[in-house]
Amino acid sequence: MSVSMPTAAELLEGRRRVLVTGGGGFIGGAVVRRLLLESDALVFNLDKMGYASDLTGIEAVLSEQGAAATSRHQLLHVELADADAVQQAVQQADPDLVLHLAAESHVDRSISGPGVFLESNVTGTYNLLQAVRTHYEGLSGDRKERFRLHHISTDEVFGSLGAEGRFSETTPYDPRSPYSASKAASDHLVQAWHHTFGLPxxxxxxxxxxxxxxxxxxxIPVVILKAANAESIPLYGDGLNVRDWLYVEDHVDALLLAACRGAVGRSYCVGGHGERTNRKIVEAICHQLDQHTPSAAPHSALIRRVTDRPGHDRRYAIDPGRISSELGWQPRHNLEQGLQATVTWYLEHQPWCSSVRDRARYDGSRLGTLKP
Incomplete structure (x- = not known):
């Protein structure tokens, strides 16, 4: 898909200091890499370096770009649940822009242990808002005029769709899991700090x-790795739960557009026009593996149905009309292109996958089942 998006430098428009929370995570890391590659901004990466945090991708960019890029990236090893540490980190970063991506995000883990989701996603967001509010009130002139806090959330706060319709910015909130409930709470806190305290x-x-x-x-990575290693591939329930898949680099395009050119107080839904059932996604990955290692085909023979996730939302789909019409965003990858690139990447980076799983003491087994 030939879609052109502005570079990070073009979007920042003079914002020199950027604070990214959760920059050691999957989406946050992609944002940090883009900022380092396409701008000369100072990037302050606030991350608690939890089980899913990893700086390998960022370090690869820093190595390629040299000392100049290295001097523009600073890791702030901070837990958002620690209010004093967050206050100090915001003072140190002195940001012109804050992109708040830090969150516990795995639904299955939220079923097994919901407490950490409340601590990180709700209390952590509150602590950040308080620190950023103090910082913002101390700014003046152009810096105050340009300042923004961009809060990144999920479509899961809207609940579950039936066979028709799509989520939009006016869809009522209806979270169904501890994860989505904690993200819904954080969304409401951000809006309250805007309306009550004037935070942009x-x-x-x-x-x-x-x-x-x-x-x-x-x-997606679970299925790729299990298929590549001829392991049983778990498919929850009947496999007909639907998700709208968004390639991470297309999401980064949308995040920077919304952060820098979005209207203050406005929300934007971002979807990839990639609506598929989980079964279709799993089968597509198996087909990719068949092409890569035909001797092991068909990889679809490895698919096994397992007991469904408790409270598993049936369907998500997003209408990205507002961000497309107001800000000009369009995804640059269709699902087939993005999935092919992702499968290839994971097949070439299996040692990294093993390393991060070992470090996190995660053996790939299923999480989030209710004990009898």
Whole structure:
């Protein structure tokens, strides 16, 4: 797809200091890499360096770009649940722009242990808002005029769709999992700090992201790795749950557009026009593996139905009309292109997958089942 998007430098328009929370994560890391590659901004990467955090992709960019890029990236090893540490980190970063991506995000883990999701996603967002509010109130002139806090959220706050319709910015909130409930709460906090305290915020709600460097606990990397190693591939329930898949680099385009050119107080839904059932996604990955290692075909023979996730939302789909019409965003990759690139990347980076799983003490087994 030949779609041209502005570079990070063109979008920042003089914003020199950018604070990215969760920059050690999958989407946050993609944002940090883009900022380092396409701008000369100073990037402050606030991350607690939890189980899914990894800087390998960022370090690769820094190595390629040399000392100049290295001097523009600073890791702030901070937990958002620590209010004093967050306050100090915001003071140190002295940002012109904040992109808030830090969050616990795995639904299955939220079923197994919801407490950390409240701590990170709700209390952590509150602590950040308080620190950023103090910072913003101390700014003046052009810096204050240009300042934005962009809060990145999920389509899961809207609940579950039937066979028809798509989520939009006017869809009522109806979260169904501990994860989505914690993200819904954080969205409401951000809007409240805008309306009550005048904090200039922008919000986005995205569909399911996929692509390189995603911690291998989510559906697409799990299926790729299990298929590549001839392991049983779990398919929840009947496999007909639908998700709208968004390639991570297309999401980064949308995030920077919304952060820099979005209207203050406005929310934007970001979807990839990639609506598929989980079964179709799994079968497409198996087909890719058949092409890569035909001797092991068909990889679809490895698919096994397993008990469905408790409260599994049936269908998500996003209408990205507002961000497209107001800001000119369009995805640059269709699902087939993005999936092919992602499968290839994971097949070439299996040692990295093993390393991060070992470090996180995650063996690839299923999470989020209710004990009898």
């Amino acid at each position: 915020v922008v919000l986005t709600n995205c569909s399911n992201n996929y692509g390189p460097w995603q911690f291998p606990e989510k559906l």
